[in-house]
Amino acid sequence: MRMPGQGRGILTALPSYVAAVAELPLSAQRTDGANGAVVVVPGSGDWWQGLLAARARGAVAVVIADPGELPRKALEANPWSGGIPVVVERPRLRPDVVADAVRARGGSPARIITVECASPGAGLQAVVRDGLGWARSLTQGTLTLQACIATARGRIALLNSMSAGGSLPTTLAATETAAAAGMRDGGLLQLLALGEVRTEVIVDQPAGLMRLETSTEDGIWRASAHYESSARLALRRALEACASGEPVADLDELLEDISLTTALLGT
Known part of the structure; x- marks a missing residue:
């Protein structure tokens, strides 16, 4: 349970997100458990299973850090049913x-x-x-x-x-x-x-x-350069989604783009 005045717990070991947590001392702090926390899932490897596991462990939001590609069949085998906000860090598409x-x-x-x-x-x-x-x-x-x-x-x-x-x-x-x-x-x-x-x-x-x-x-x-790191931006958006309860379209948009990429490249 989060005490008044404490930042939201962030579960991550990725250096860019450890730095982002340090830059948001009033709203975020690192934690060792997923329950009640924002969980950062590395985008390398099977990030889809990482997303599902984070929700199962009680995460209140998930950030997918710069996801790589996954075969479409891997996504279809375990469809996403929602429940928590998912923010996707896409450094090429800030x-x-x-x-x-x-x-x-x-x-x-x-x-x-x-x-x-x-x-x-x-x-x-x-x-x-x-x-x-x-x-x-x-x-x-x-x-x-x-x-x-x-x-x-x-x-x-x-x-x-x-x-x-x-x-x-x-x-x-x-x-x-x-x-x-x-x-x-x-x-x-x-x-x-x-x-x-x-x-x-x-x-x-x-x-x-x-x-x-x-x-x-x-x-x-x-356009002027944005000096906020991509990781900090994604983490801040996840914290805002937790606070506001507003839906986040990132995952739906990512899956739409993945589906079209698969059709285009034949992968």
């Missing part, structure tokens, strides 16, 4: 940067969206998934796969979304690259939303870069 992008467009609809993804090996799935998440966020509608062509090292796909402005085509090119010596994982992602307003998003995880640029008839606006 909700604060997405909000900046949507706000900067000022309600102006995109006419076409292009997404380019590149990553070595199995990491390509997660980059494509988050590229589709960016497209979904900017179209504010459900993407459907229309056509897909396999290339020597990737896929080229045409998708469609029904938005307030009508049918919105989205193209995606995914390329598997050779891993350079000493290169960190993470991949490259570039999105262009074209219309009366032009939005460009570049995410270069190996270089630690996320850039958002919006072009209108009044000029070019470059």
Whole structure:
């Protein structure tokens, strides 16, 4: 039971989240038990079973830290029935940067969206998934796969979304690259939303870069960098969800993006 004046218990051993707890001394404190705590589930490995186990052990919320891909059948075998808020940390798809992008467009609809993804090996799935998440966020509608062509090292796909402005085509090119010596994982992602307003998003995880640029008839606006770590943002959102009781759509959106990625890549 949490005593008045104490922060919510956070169960984690991940260094980035240990640091995030230390940065939130009034609202969070580390704990050794899952019951009544926010449990951080590492995104590597079988994070789906980690999510189910955390709920079974009495967690009041779960954070999935930068989840990797899981086969769709693993998710279907043990469907999620809800009960507690689930916040998903997706460093390539930060909700604060997405909000900046949507706000900067000022309600102006995109006419076409292009997404380019590149990553070595199995990491390509997660980059494509988050590229589709960016497209979904900017179209504010459900993407459907229309056509897909396999290339020597990737896929080229045409998708469609029904938005307030009508049918919105989205193209995606995914390329598997050779891993350079000493290169960190993470991949490259570039999105262009074209219309009366032009939005460009570049995410270069190996270089630690996320850039958002919006072009209108009044000029070019470059979003300021967000210095809050991705882990701290996710943890803070989980604490807010516990306090407010408001639903969190992160898991549903992640599963939607995973399903579309699976259909596109044939994994």
